[in-house]
Amino acid sequence: MSKYNKVNLSDAMLQRGKSPSPVGAGNNVSPLVPPVSEMAMMLTLDQVKPNPDNPRKSRNPRYDDIKASIRARGLDSIPKVTRDPEGEDVYIFSDGGNTRYQILSELWQETGEDRFYRIQTIVKPWPGRLKCLIGHLAENEVRGDLTYIDKALGIRNARTIQEEQLGKSVALRELSDLLNQEGYPIHYSSISRMEDTLKYLYPNMPDLLDSGLSRGQVVSILTLRSAAEKTWSQYEIVRDESPDFGGVFGATCSAFNNPDSYSFEMFRDELIGQLLKALPHPSLNYDRWLIELDPKEQQRREMFGEPPAPPVVTPVKATLSSLSPGTEETRLPPQPDDKVHITGLRSGTLTGAGNRPEPVPDNNAEVDVPTLPAALQSLTDGSQVRPANRTETQPDLYGGPAVFSGESGVQSALNDINLFSALSDPLDESGRQPSSYVSSVAFAATGLEPVTDIWHIPALQDDIEHLQDMAYRLAFELAEAMGCEDSIHEDKAPQAAGYNASAQSSNEFVLFLAGMTGNLPKQPFNMFMFCLNFFGSHVISDQPVFADEHVVKVMRLIRVLRRLRELQRDAAKGGSDEL
Structure with a gap:
């Protein structure tokens, strides 16, 4: 046997570092010296805790998959930790690893296995609170699983930390330059959109944003808000009791805070409805608001300026x-x-x-x-x-x-x-409607798609996308009147009618709407009984089911679909969808 005692290297590596023994009664134990370079160290769950500045606030969407992998194979990647010399005597994760720590804690509680309790880590010198936060942002950016709102909150926190360190406010360009230098490239315009998200949207719809609303969806809402506020400022009449735009927009956002009920099209329609109530201006009807809020129209105006006034016949x-x-x-x-x-x-x-x-x-x-x-x-x-x-x-x-x-x-x-x-409304000599004229179908100017003219389609809405939106709103409103709105779904495919309806439904009206899209019903239905919905008969009990406004909207839907199909045929043969 060797004169040297045998040393169990595994047990030795699992032991914590020891401080020097006290020399005298008045001497204190020397504190732990932070490392000057990265070094490997085995730590326990009790010695580690999540980073308090971790930008992820929502559950990792791959949480269950990661947990299953760690349960079967253990922790493959080695997390990096650090210790704040002015903070608690514990290590925190410096470049991601908070999700893995939570999973290891759960597995340790569930199994009691030592392999989940002890973690092989790499300890790095304390980089500072700001660099730790940026490290977490960069690590999550590589995987692409951080929600947009978590990213926005993380960058807002980075700006706050930098301002505390500098003792002054930090502009968006300065923050963008800092993040780029630290290996997290982001443009200041993107930071500006995140600031707008936290200012205008997050206070009113936190549940919707926390559910994982994407960047594109958030930008669409912000663009809608910007266009609506611009139009509001042009027509606003300031009065003591008049509502402000921020209150109208915030109330609409609060109404769509449920992720299960949110739809951008429904949000836009509800916003227009609230704007019509809050700003009853004679020049602003539903169609005008729809044009003002159209991103394509805003881009066209930026390139070519405001549209010219309607032509007037010169005597x-x-x-x-x-x-x-x-x-x-x-x-x-x-x-x-x-x-x-x-x-x-x-x-x-x-x-x-x-x-x-x-x-x-x-x-x-x-x-x-x-x-x-x-x-x-x-x-x-x-x-x-x-x-x-x-x-x-x-x-x-x-x-x-x-x-x-x-x-x-x-x-x-x-x-x-x-x-x-x-089927259209008359105009006077100057090409405008007479001031005293009231449309014969003005009673149908209600609901999701108000109708004041059966045949006329505004030039700025005479394209496939707008016509599909109009057809969907009309079909949904008609189906809602018949109690079968669950069978109508939006369809924005290039050759779609704007909506689709099940051709295998047992509801006659659903089959009728399906037939209008070209989706032929699988089973015939009683056309005579169906027509009674529109016309009724001489029998007292056979009154029409449809109100007059819904009959007008059926006629309007036919007109919209005719024009939509015409544009789609032109597009298919290489023509233009804007005539």
Whole structure:
């Protein structure tokens, strides 16, 4: 046997370091000296605790997988720890490892196995509180499992620590430069968005953000807020009792604090509804708010400026020639073309071409009349002026435009009155709605998708994405009226109708909505009984189920889907979806 005692290296490594023995009664035990370089050390769970500045506040999404791996194989990676010389006599994790510590603690309590109690670590010199926090941020950034709100809170904490160390406030650019120098690259604009998140969103919807709302979803809400506040400031009328924008936006955020009920589209619609109530301005209806909050429209305005004002028809000077009693004739000045083209933007106008009347000398008083052919004057303004060569006028018994006998040019113009002009609201000579006019379907201007005009689609919403949104809101609202809204789901695929409905449903109305998307029902349904929902019958008990506003919205849904399919066909054959 060797003269040297055998030493059990494993037991020796597991022993804690010892302090020098006291020399005299008045001497104290010397404190532990912090290491000057990284060194390996075996520590127990009692000697280690999580870093108090750990940016992760929510549960690691891979927690269960990591725990299963450590239970089966032990701790593969060696965590780095450090000790604050001015803090407690314990080690804290300097570059991640807090989740593994929590798992080891649970396994030690569950199994009592020593391999979970003792941890092989690497002790590094104390880098400072700020560098420890940045180390945790960088370590989580590599794995990509830190939620956006945890990252925002962590960077806010880093800014606070730096300001405490410097004794002054730190600008976002300074903080960005520091984080970049420490190996955590982030642009100051990203930090600014995080600050806005903590200022405007987190106080009102903490549960939603803590559930893991992504950066893209948060940016969409912030963009929506910025556009809404800009429009609000343009139309706000400051009064003593008027609500402020921050209160309206905060109340909307609080209403969507539940992760299970949040949807960006529903959030936007609810915000518009609250804005309409808080800021009842005549220029701000639902469609106008929808355009103002559209990111594509904001980008277009940044590139090309504000949209031009609607065109106004400029009156020209014309003469009235005195003819035989009871007869009047409108004469227009000479035109450069042989044809006069009329293009109708909305209802009340015609699309076509008429022959230009021959010019006559200006020998009478001047009056203002629109630049329209005389043959079509009575079709647009209801006046009694008519050409002398027409001898018969047949007024329409149902309030439509009058019918003239005579040349084929007028008949051609009358044939151009299409479904567009029949289902739209009239405009005056300047291209605007008369101030005294009330839409015949104004009673349907309620709900998720208010309808004031069945046929007209605003130019800024005449694209596939907007039409899909409109179709989904209309279909959902109609299904909600029939008690089958759970069967309607949003579908924003390029060739989708904006929504989908189950073609295997037993509900007749769901099958009807599914058929409108092109998804043919698997089973037929009683079309006669279904039509009674719309029309009713002469029997007293067969009253229509649909209210008038829902019938109008069905017609509007048909119009929206027709236009959507037209744009999708153009896109499929290489055309443009913006006509």
